[in-house]
Amino acid sequence: MDSAEDVLIQLYDRWRGPLLHYVLRLVDNDYQQAEDVVQETLLRAWRHHDELKPDEAAPWLYTVARNLVISGYRRRGAKATEVPIEPADLPVVSDEVEHVLQVWQIADALRRLSHEHRTVVVELYYRRRTVAEAAKVLGVPPGTVKSRCFYALRALRDALEERGVTES
Structure with a gap:
């Protein structure tokens, strides 16, 4: 079994770039905010390292990132708009x-x-x-x-x- 640090390194290496690209679209290209969301997402992944497999973590990571963006909008009193994940952002997975x-x-x-x-x-x-x-x-x-x-x-x-x- 991988340690928490090993899982975090694998998650960071595999998913930081795609997550950042996705979150940038959600936050109107605010790089600092996108970076904060990605870091918080990876921190939460680290807390759940025993439940995640780095190669299969995409749905969990993208859901957490999207929810963090929406929660951020709510805290600021703005209306969140969902940006759909485009097929290029995720590996092919089932519709469910x-x-x-x-x-x-x-x-x-x-x-x-x-x-x-x-x-x-x-x-x-x-x-x-x-x-x-x-x-x-x-x-x-x-x-x-x-x-x-x-x-x-x-x-x-x-x-x-x-x-x-x-x-x-």
């Missing part, structure tokens, strides 16, 4: 990459929840049970289901924001 990336990020965030929080989310959102049904299946009072759901969703939101996934 965005969906797969989101599913992967959500599944990873779910795995990091406590067992109690994860089971409540699964019962309510994946198995589509009511609070009363989930309470019965889990053997806890409905109030406990509601409380666990509240804290689980907050933890999921925080975990996804940490990965650069923000609300639209």
